[in-house]
Amino acid sequence: MSTLAWVSGIPEIMSAVVGDMSGAVTDVAGDPEGETTAAISGFAATSLAEVGDALGLGSLEGFSVAGKDIAVVVTVMGGMLITTRVDPAKPLAAVEKKLASVLRG
Amino acid sequence: MDQILKNIRDLAGVHGSFVFDSAGRLYAHSAHAVFDAGALEQASQIVVKALDTIQLHYESWETMSVRFSDGWLLLRSVGSGAGGAAEPAPMFLAVIADQTLNFSFANVAIRVATGKIKKALQGGGSSQEFGPPSSRTSGMSFNPGYSNASAPQISQIPVPPQPPGVSSSGLSWSGFASSTTVGSSAVSVADQEASAFLSVCARALAQSVGPMAKVFVKEDVRKATGGAPFSSAHAHMLLALLETHIDDPADRAAFRKKVGV
Numbered sequence: 001m002s003t004l005a006w007v008s009g010i011p012e013i014m015s016a017v018v019g020d021m022s023g024a025v026t027d028v029a030g031d032p033e034g035e036t037t038a039a040i041s042g043f044a045a046t047s048l049a050e051v052g053d054a055l056g057l058g059s060l061e062g063f064s065v066a067g068k069d070i071a072v073v074v075t076v077m078g079g080m081l082i083t084t085r086v087d088p089a090k091p092l093a094a095v096e097k098k099l100a101s102v103l104r105g
Numbered sequence: 106m107d108q109i110l111k112n113i114r115d116l117a118g119v120h121g122s123f124v125f126d127s128a129g130r131l132y133a134h135s136a137h138a139v140f141d142a143g144a145l146e147q148a149s150q151i152v153v154k155a156l157d158t159i160q161l162h163y164e165s166w167e168t169m170s171v172r173f174s175d176g177w178l179l180l181r182s183v184g185s186g187a188g189g190a191a192e193p194a195p196m197f198l199a200v201i202a203d204q205t206l207n208f209s210f211a212n213v214a215i216r217v218a219t220g221k222i223k224k225a226l227q228g229g230g231s232s233q234e235f236g237p238p239s240s241r242t243s244g245m246s247f248n249p250g251y252s253n254a255s256a257p258q259i260s261q262i263p264v265p266p267q268p269p270g271v272s273s274s275g276l277s278w279s280g281f282a283s284s285t286t287v288g289s290s291a292v293s294v295a296d297q298e299a300s301a302f303l304s305v306c307a308r309a310l311a312q313s314v315g316p317m318a319k320v321f322v323k324e325d326v327r328k329a330t331g332g333a334p335f336s337s338a339h340a341h342m343l344l345a346l347l348e349t350h351i352d353d354p355a356d357r358a359a360f361r362k363k364v365g366v
Contacts, residue, residue: 043320047155059173061173
């Protein structure tokens, strides 16, 4: 079963994009702007990894973005970036736990 | 401001907190000695790159939590700075924490602090306590290679036929519509001709920078128009901005040729 299939099985996940740190997209489900999403995640992740080095926080494992009508979780896994858009009405922390459980086992 | 940041720093697991603006300039900080002002300003400048990118796609973002193997970086949008600048710069709060951070507890404390910082920013604060650096610049740079006299007119620029596969490349301008703004990250255009011109720009730029091209075009359209609908009057400024993303002179020349300059 592909990463995308695993992630898409979580009911709170509205869309998912699998890409890499360079912003290249490898798989998309439910995101009409998948290529842009992957590029944004790749670019942001590269900068954030640099911040982790500068502040001695270690390697980047992921990040989440939240706002009034937005909830996104980006997970770094073996050089891949899995960007998932989450239903903003659902508690983000709970979805992050589910994602970690699915992706990291 | 110092007391607000100190209160955050007093939380278990927190090593420091700092406030910076959209140009990466440090405004205030309270952190353990290892994070001196220089290190925090350097970090701010890198974080801003990530936030600029996030802002393009997720305009309504308010909070960002970044997880590292050895800790956390928590980011909050705290509104705009005051202090007499012509255009107040967006401001951000960052909190550095280790793995022992009680996330739920910290979130509440940071939310309270964010409210206080917003209030302090709206009030302006005293120059000693909180204020913008004296050497404020616009943060925008323009390539002087274009002049008004040589500004290309959109109507003069041929729109090439769409090559096979482009419709699925993510470079089509489905987010554009005449005089309207569609989607959270779209920009508005004055007419279909302007929309077509932006498509040409994005495809040409993609040859050099890849899938970030569309993102750069949207960002630079906003800079060039100041929020107004994009039209031929903004073309020369947009092209000057877009060129700054291309390092290689040959690629830059190819870009100019592709957009018909």
